[in-house]
Amino acid sequence: xxxxxxxxxxxxxxxHPDLLKATRLGMVIDQQKCIGCWTCSVACKxxxxxxxxxxxxxxxxxxxxxxxxxxxxxxxxxLEYQSTNCFHCDNPPCVKACPVSATYKMPNGIVTVNWDRxxxxxxxxxxxxxxxxxxxxxxxxxxxxxxxxxxxxxxxxPKGVVEKCTFCEHRVAKGLEPRCVVACPVGARVFGxxxxxxxxxxxxxxxxxxxxxxxxxxxxxxxxxxxxFSPNVxxxxx
Amino acid sequence: xxxxxxxxxxxxxxxxxxxxxxxxxxxVAVLAAGVGVWIYQYIRGLQITHMRDNVIWGLYIITFMYLxxxxxxxxIVASSGRLFGVERFKPIVRLAVLEATVAIAxxxxxxxxxxxxxxxxxxxxxxxxxxxxMIWDVTVILIYLVLSLTYVWxxxxxxxxxxxxxxxxxxxxxxxxxxxxxxxTTYRLAWVALPAAVLVHSITAWIFGLQISxxxxxxxxxxxxxxxxxxxxxxxxxxxxxxxVRRFERISFDNGLVSYLGGMLAVFVAVEGFLVFCEVLAGYxxxxxxxxxxxxxxxxxxxxxLGVEVTAGLxxxxxxxxxxxxxxxxxxxxxxxxxxxxxxxxxxxNLIVIGLGKAPIQLAPGTPLGTPQASGSDFAxxxxxxxxxxxxxxxAGMFALAALxxxxxxxxxxxxxxxxxxxxxxx
Numbered sequence: 001x002x003x004x005x006x007x008x009x010x011x012x013x014x015x016h017p018d019l020l021k022a023t024r025l026g027m028v029i030d031q032q033k034c035i036g037c038w039t040c041s042v043a044c045k046x047x048x049x050x051x052x053x054x055x056x057x058x059x060x061x062x063x064x065x066x067x068x069x070x071x072x073x074x075x076x077x078x079l080e081y082q083s084t085n086c087f088h089c090d091n092p093p094c095v096k097a098c099p100v101s102a103t104y105k106m107p108n109g110i111v112t113v114n115w116d117r118x119x120x121x122x123x124x125x126x127x128x129x130x131x132x133x134x135x136x137x138x139x140x141x142x143x144x145x146x147x148x149x150x151x152x153x154x155x156x157x158p159k160g161v162v163e164k165c166t167f168c169e170h171r172v173a174k175g176l177e178p179r180c181v182v183a184c185p186v187g188a189r190v191f192g193x194x195x196x197x198x199x200x201x202x203x204x205x206x207x208x209x210x211x212x213x214x215x216x217x218x219x220x221x222x223x224x225x226x227x228x229f230s231p232n233v234x235x236x237x238x
Numbered sequence: 239x240x241x242x243x244x245x246x247x248x249x250x251x252x253x254x255x256x257x258x259x260x261x262x263x264x265x266v267a268v269l270a271a272g273v274g275v276w277i278y279q280y281i282r283g284l285q286i287t288h289m290r291d292n293v294i295w296g297l298y299i300i301t302f303m304y305l306x307x308x309x310x311x312x313x314i315v316a317s318s319g320r321l322f323g324v325e326r327f328k329p330i331v332r333l334a335v336l337e338a339t340v341a342i343a344x345x346x347x348x349x350x351x352x353x354x355x356x357x358x359x360x361x362x363x364x365x366x367x368x369x370x371x372m373i374w375d376v377t378v379i380l381i382y383l384v385l386s387l388t389y390v391w392x393x394x395x396x397x398x399x400x401x402x403x404x405x406x407x408x409x410x411x412x413x414x415x416x417x418x419x420x421x422x423t424t425y426r427l428a429w430v431a432l433p434a435a436v437l438v439h440s441i442t443a444w445i446f447g448l449q450i451s452x453x454x455x456x457x458x459x460x461x462x463x464x465x466x467x468x469x470x471x472x473x474x475x476x477x478x479x480x481x482x483v484r485r486f487e488r489i490s491f492d493n494g495l496v497s498y499l500g501g502m503l504a505v506f507v508a509v510e511g512f513l514v515f516c517e518v519l520a521g522y523x524x525x526x527x528x529x530x531x532x533x534x535x536x537x538x539x540x541x542x543x544l545g546v547e548v549t550a551g552l553x554x555x556x557x558x559x560x561x562x563x564x565x566x567x568x569x570x571x572x573x574x575x576x577x578x579x580x581x582x583x584x585x586x587x588n589l590i591v592i593g594l595g596k597a598p599i600q601l602a603p604g605t606p607l608g609t610p611q612a613s614g615s616d617f618a619x620x621x622x623x624x625x626x627x628x629x630x631x632x633x634a635g636m637f638a639l640a641a642l643x644x645x646x647x648x649x650x651x652x653x654x655x656x657x658x659x660x661x662x663x664x665x
Contacts, residue, residue, distance in 0.1 A: 097371070098367055218450070
């Protein structure tokens with residue numbers, strides 16, 4: 001199963017040579033399609049060996065005060081989901097903040113963390129306006145243990161360093177899409193090069209109204225949300 | 239110092255040596271406890287603190303800011319006295335410089351227990367990223383530490399040489415001419431030290447104030463607010479230390495100076511109160527109900543802000559120090575100083591816990607916390623932070639080390655000026 005350092009999923013995974021030439025990788029998440037099932041989050045944990053209590057990807061409820069609770073009063077209810085991982089911003093405040101350049105932007109637009117250099121000061125987490133970064137407060141614990149599940153080739157993290165979504169850079173390096181994209185049962189996640197006008201992500205952003213989270217912060221996120229056809233109030237700062 | 243008073247000190251010394259020994263034993267014990275817990279934290283990871291992915295920073299960073307402020311405040315008071323010829327400061331200038339030096343050294347140490355990978359701290363020098371305010375701070379703190387140590391040495395080396403102490407570091411000339419030269423050098427150094435002290439706390443403020451991610455911090459008022467709070471806390475600590483050290487006759491000054499410093503404290507506290515008011519009003523006035531400034535008045539953090547920071551830390555000290563009759567009593571000045579010190583510590587704490595307490599994206603279930611929670615949910619929309627016992631012991635250990643260094647400094651260094659008149663300011 002393991003091919004060239006990344007587990008592939010036959011019948012689902014295919015190599016996209018375009019990803020290897022990308023200069024600004026980004027993601028488009030379709031709010032019309034997302035059903036809030038958290039499969040992306042679970043697949044992410046499995047692929048990247050993310051420890052118990054840590055999440056690189058979480059599915060936020062756009063609705064009431066609690067998870068899966070709609071806003072409004074019956075029968076006028078509204079509910080949608082905002083599946084949220086690192087936005088790999090074009091103007092990433094975390095990269096500016098890091099005192100040792102342990103977090104940096106790759107030429108393909110991915111913002112990643114060198115956890116062999118990170119000193120664990122957590123300034124990047126303070127700088128992130130989205131709380132999309134997590135810290136290893138202890139030696140990460142996998143349950144079930146990593147040895148029992150089929151996983152990607154992501155090196156284990158020591159305690160005391162920051163980690164976050166890498167757009168599965170180990171898969172992208174092989175021309176494969178991030179695991180959350182292939183795992184999504186409804187195809188809500190689309191991955192590609194935002195700099196390429198002919199990519200699927202660019203086409204979708206041209207054709208459908210979309211939003212990013214906190215545009216006023218000027219971070220220029222590379223993860224865009226396609227609005228529902230009858231949109232609820234979404235994503236607002238509150 | 240007259241021969242008579244020297245004998246007196248000798249007699250007192252015998253009497254206080256037992257007290258001093260007990261004091262040192264207590265400090266060493268607290269320091270040992272702090273170091274022990276720190277080793278435990280290194281083994282277990284930062285999970286033993288109450289910081290998590292929502293409240294990312296806690297007591298360590300709060301105390302770090304506090305120590306930088308204490309240092310900057312102490313040095314600003316000392317060097318502005320030197321620069322603007324406030325002759326009456328002379329008896330306490332050496333003490334203030336010693337306080338500033340110990341505080342900045344401890345601020346540098348205080349960062350270390352907060353690091354997840356303290357073993358990689360040298361990466362700050364191997365791989366510095368100069369866009370990061372954290373690197374600006376590391377740089378300015380180290381420069382400032384060297385400056386402070388130079389200051390202490392310049393102020394005390396002639397007297398150390400006169401005693402034959404090796405701490406004079408090669409200085410032998412104890413003539414009046416040499417002392418006059420040092421006077422001029424310290425005067426010139428004050429021109430560097432004063433802006434450096436302002437800068438060291440401004441840059442610490444920018445660690446917070448330049449982050450657009452946190453609405454409560456992202457404000458241009460942060461550096462002036464930090465510098466003012468540094469003046470309040472630094473002056474308050476210098477007042478208390480001066481009164482304590484005077485009791486042990488390591489320095490001498492009259493109560494007129496205490497009353498003068500009390501008046502200065504009232505001015506600094508008033509400016510601090512004004513800046514805090516400006517900041518809160520700007521946050522409150524637009525009527526955004528979710529603005530962090532609303533948390534200052536109600537709920538979990540109300541008592542910490544209105545009660546401790548504003549009432550105990552600003553209003554009461556200001557009222558006490560506004561009246562000349564109260565300022566003339568050193569005990570009242572000391573009380574106002576202690577309250578101001580507590581108030582500024584609360585200010586640092588409020589800044590961190592309110593700035594970080596709420597998940598920036600207010601959508602359920604919120605921010606992942608980073609460790610499994612007893613409540614069953616790994617996420618939180620908002621959370622309250624209070625340090626764990628481990629954090630408190632580590633910080634207490636750091637304060638004990640600071641007190642230890644200061645005590646040694648007081649006992650080893652000649653803190654009394656040799657009293658040669660106003661000519662010193664001719665530089």
